[in-house]
Amino acid sequence: MIEIKNLKKIWEDDKSSVLEDINLTIEDGDIYALVGRSGAGKSTLLRCINGLTSYQGGSLTVDGCEIKDLKDKELREFRRRVGMIFQHFSLLERETVCQNIALPMQCWKYSKEETDKKVKELLELVGLTDKMNAKPKNLSGGQKQRVAIARALTMDPKILLCDEATSALDPKTTNSILELLLEINQKIGITIVIVTHQMEVVRKACNKACILEQGRIADEGTVRDIFIKQPLSLRRLLGEEEIHLPPRGHNIQIAHMVNDIRDGELFGKMSKELDYVFPILDGKIQEYQNDSMGIFVINVDDAHLEMVTQYLDEHELNWREMTDLTDEKKGGEA
Numbered sequence: 001m002i003e004i005k006n007l008k009k010i011w012e013d014d015k016s017s018v019l020e021d022i023n024l025t026i027e028d029g030d031i032y033a034l035v036g037r038s039g040a041g042k043s044t045l046l047r048c049i050n051g052l053t054s055y056q057g058g059s060l061t062v063d064g065c066e067i068k069d070l071k072d073k074e075l076r077e078f079r080r081r082v083g084m085i086f087q088h089f090s091l092l093e094r095e096t097v098c099q100n101i102a103l104p105m106q107c108w109k110y111s112k113e114e115t116d117k118k119v120k121e122l123l124e125l126v127g128l129t130d131k132m133n134a135k136p137k138n139l140s141g142g143q144k145q146r147v148a149i150a151r152a153l154t155m156d157p158k159i160l161l162c163d164e165a166t167s168a169l170d171p172k173t174t175n176s177i178l179e180l181l182l183e184i185n186q187k188i189g190i191t192i193v194i195v196t197h198q199m200e201v202v203r204k205a206c207n208k209a210c211i212l213e214q215g216r217i218a219d220e221g222t223v224r225d226i227f228i229k230q231p232l233s234l235r236r237l238l239g240e241e242e243i244h245l246p247p248r249g250h251n252i253q254i255a256h257m258v259n260d261i262r263d264g265e266l267f268g269k270m271s272k273e274l275d276y277v278f279p280i281l282d283g284k285i286q287e288y289q290n291d292s293m294g295i296f297v298i299n300v301d302d303a304h305l306e307m308v309t310q311y312l313d314e315h316e317l318n319w320r321e322m323t324d325l326t327d328e329k330k331g332g333e334a
């Protein structure tokens with residue numbers, strides 16, 4: 001378990017604060033997303049977790065062990081158990097796939113026999129057995145990331161840190177890498193922490209997330225709750241300011257998990273029961289780990305606002321009025 005309490009980090013050079021009062025818990029087996037705008041402090045927080053950068057206040061423990069108290073040798077030992085992958089894969093171009101994967105075991109002086117056995121297992125896990133003798137320059141981006149994942153798993157880490165690991169990949173390849181990460185998470189129970197700016201990565205792969213804004217946690221919780229409640233921080237991140245809505249009436253956004261809708265077609269039923277026809281301005285279904293979420297925007301006139309919002313509350317549907325990003329009515333918090 002990774003426990004972070006009141007964490008504070010200041011850059012030494014200019015004494016600027018980059019992380020302030022960070023509190024979060026990442027349970028064993030979580031796939032946890034750290035999201036936020038560029039410069040919010042995501043990579044810095046990730047680097048605090050594996051001791052690549054220090055922190056000045058608060059506490060960061062991994063399985064009860066305070067990272068900033070670790071001496072050099074202990075820190076090296078700790079890092080063996082934390083794998084890391086990056087956006088640009090960081091492979092050695094002159095070495096083959098096999099040699100790249102074997103690298104950490106060679107550094108730690110494992111026997112050739114043990115190394116070969118492990119590399120073979122990992123090649124199978126990441127689906128690259130047929131590319132074992134290829135050089136990175138002859139691999140696609142997705143294949144390179146598979147090699148990097150295999151290399152990160154050689155020392156049987158308990159934690160895998162992913163820093164924008166799918167940002168350089170096309171959507172289809174991103175999906176295949178996410179499927180691999182989910183498979184690894186389920187097969188070996190590894191905890192995965194993902195820094196990303198890709199919301200589809202958060203929705204498809206992660207069970208929990210934290211939104212960082214200027215070095216502070218703006219929102220934190222299960223991915224399902226964050227996306228269904230659509231907090232201000234998420235909308236700022238999604239750039240909702242740019243959506244143009246009708247100036248008349250009330251634009252109500254409704255979010256629900258598809259599995260939660262038991263009574264068939266939601267809006268037809270609502271319109272019939274309320275005897276009120278309203279326009280649906282926008283609607284999309286987004287894929288989540290084990291479900292899909294419907295997000296719709298309807299426009300309601302003044303006279304029917306109370307009736308509609310009461311209906312939504314009674315049916316425990318998450319809704320909010322899309323006014324501006326700071327002042328809004330909200331329901332469905334239950």
Ligand SMILES: Nc1ncnc2c1ncn2[C@@H]1O[C@H](COP(=O)(O)OP(=O)(O)OP(=O)(O)O)[C@@H](O)[C@H]1O
Pocket residue numbers: 011012013014018036037038039040041042043044045197
């Ligand atoms: N060594 C450093 N010294 C001083 N400031 C730094 C240093 N490294 C990073 N920063 C600053 O700290 C802030 C957070 O950086 P960080 O890389 O953690 O952000 P991020 O959320 O990961 O951003 P991005 O999504 O662009 O990678 C930024 O303002 C950055 O300029």
